Amino acid sequence: MEGLALATPTGTALMDFAFTPQHEQVRDTVARFCAEHVAPLVAAAEEVEIFPKDLFRKWGELGLIGVRYPESDGGAGFDKISDCIVREEMSRVCQAFASSWSAHAHLALWPLWRIGTPDQKARFFRPGLVGEKVGGFGLSEPDGGSDVRMLKTRATKVDGGWRLDGSKLYITNAPMADFLLVAARTGADHSDDAISLFIVDLPNPGFEISRLKKEAIRGSETGLIHIADAFVPDDCLLGGRTGTYRVVLESLAENRVGVSANCLGMARGAFEAALAYARTRIVRGRPIIEYQAIAHKLADMAADIEAAKWMVYYGAWRVDQGAIDPATASRVKLIASETAVRVTEQAIRIHGGAGLMREYPVGRFHRDSLVYVIGEGTSEIQRNIIARALKAGG
Numbered sequence: 001m002e003g004l005a006l007a008t009p010t011g012t013a014l015m016d017f018a019f020t021p022q023h024e025q026v027r028d029t030v031a032r033f034c035a036e037h038v039a040p041l042v043a044a045a046e047e048v049e050i051f052p053k054d055l056f057r058k059w060g061e062l063g064l065i066g067v068r069y070p071e072s073d074g075g076a077g078f079d080k081i082s083d084c085i086v087r088e089e090m091s092r093v094c095q096a097f098a099s100s101w102s103a104h105a106h107l108a109l110w111p112l113w114r115i116g117t118p119d120q121k122a123r124f125f126r127p128g129l130v131g132e133k134v135g136g137f138g139l140s141e142p143d144g145g146s147d148v149r150m151l152k153t154r155a156t157k158v159d160g161g162w163r164l165d166g167s168k169l170y171i172t173n174a175p176m177a178d179f180l181l182v183a184a185r186t187g188a189d190h191s192d193d194a195i196s197l198f199i200v201d202l203p204n205p206g207f208e209i210s211r212l213k214k215e216a217i218r219g220s221e222t223g224l225i226h227i228a229d230a231f232v233p234d235d236c237l238l239g240g241r242t243g244t245y246r247v248v249l250e251s252l253a254e255n256r257v258g259v260s261a262n263c264l265g266m267a268r269g270a271f272e273a274a275l276a277y278a279r280t281r282i283v284r285g286r287p288i289i290e291y292q293a294i295a296h297k298l299a300d301m302a303a304d305i306e307a308a309k310w311m312v313y314y315g316a317w318r319v320d321q322g323a324i325d326p327a328t329a330s331r332v333k334l335i336a337s338e339t340a341v342r343v344t345e346q347a348i349r350i351h352g353g354a355g356l357m358r359e360y361p362v363g364r365f366h367r368d369s370l371v372y373v374i375g376e377g378t379s380e381i382q383r384n385i386i387a388r389a390l391k392a393g394g
């Protein structure tokens with residue numbers, strides 16, 4: 001008993017679930033920005049399947065692209081928790097735009113920030129932070145989505161640079177990007193060291209990019225890329241060295257926590273719409289929230305969201321502590337992404353027929369929620385990573 005009494009004060013001090021005033025301010029600012037400047041763009045972008053590229057400059061002006069990067073490198077200097085708050089609020093309004101943001105602000109810029117040379121940072125990272133240049137990240141291929149180490153795109157050393165050949169599939173932002181970070185094989189074996197990253201300044205005559213039509217995140221542009229004898233100069237080999245795939249692994253672990261916040265935002269957006277609908281839709285003289293079957297659905301959704309929320313912010317806190325491991329990141333993503341699919345589907349059911357009409361947002365939230373049980377590693381791959389850690393005793 002004495003031991004427990006002694007342990008309590010320390011334990012209490014460590015278990016602090018409160019957001020700081022700075023976090024609340026970030027949430028407030030982004031929520032207001034999204035309501036005023038983003039929400040009005042959603043319907044048109046979904047209809048024409050074109051991203052309103054000017055939004056990147058607006059995000060840049062507000063410091064939202066660099067939220068997570070140090071001030072010394074031109075960023076806002078905030079933590080991963082703030083990054084997750086930004087993502088949550090963006091996705092609560094529109095996942096398509098948030099996916100484009102994530103592909104640029106994290107997938108393309110993070111490796112540049114981590115290992116880019118001073119010249120590469122000046123040419124791509126800094127203009128990327130302010131939205132002057134938009135990037136994308138090309139890892140997946142027609143034969144290698146889940147099994148990345150099998151990638152076939154090859155880079156061959158030539159005088160003054162490299163020649164790239166291969167293809168990339170489902171690359172976010174590719175049709176509108178100013179540059180792409182492309183993973184290519186520079187070694188003969190299948191080890192991590194055989195893969196390197198190249199910055200491809202676009203347009204490049206060896207890169208033929210076509211736009212894919214999608215069922216989800218329609219307002220985000222996704223490309224198929226044929227790469228044929230594309231020349232990339234030596235100064236665009238990321239970090240000035242080969243064998244840099246490990247930075248991708250670091251980036252993916254952190255981004256799995258990030259996209260989990262996007263999932264949380266979609267779940268919240270759909271839940272809020274369903275709650276409002278249930279309060280106002282009258283059937284047999286009563287708002288449908290008065291029917292226990294509907295009220296219980298809402299109760300389950302609220303509980304699910306709360307559970308996902310604390311997983312996401314625990315993951316973000318671990319990133320901020322420099323202590324994120326792949327299995328934890330995968331657990332967070334598995335829970336948050338599957339929660340988003342469940343919650344958004346229930347939101348459609350609560351809407352009845354209206355749930356399948358475009359004038360209501362819940363159908364879009366549900367379609368979009370499927371993106372993160374697939375992208376950034378499918379749920380099956382997350383389970384494989386978690387299971388591998390369990391087998392190893394982690």
Ligand SMILES: Cc1cc2nc3c(=O)[nH]c(=O)nc-3n(C[C@H](O)[C@H](O)[C@H](O)COP(=O)(O)OP(=O)(O)OC[C@H]3O[C@@H](n4cnc5c(N)ncnc54)[C@H](O)[C@@H]3O)c2cc1C
Pocket residue numbers: 103136137138139140141142143144145146147169170171172173217222371374375376377378379380381384
């Ligand atoms: C909208 C969208 C945007 C994307 N943006 C990008 C981007 O910007 N950059 C980029 O590089 N990639 C991007 N991707 C690609 C994405 O990461 C891949 O689609 C994803 O990794 C799955 O790969 P795949 O599509 O080849 O599926 P496959 O690997 O063919 O998988 C098919 C099925 O088999 C299962 N499976 C595969 N291997 C295993 C296994 N070992 N154990 C159990 N089950 C398994 C999968 O879980 C899945 O259910 C994007 C995808 C989408 C849909």
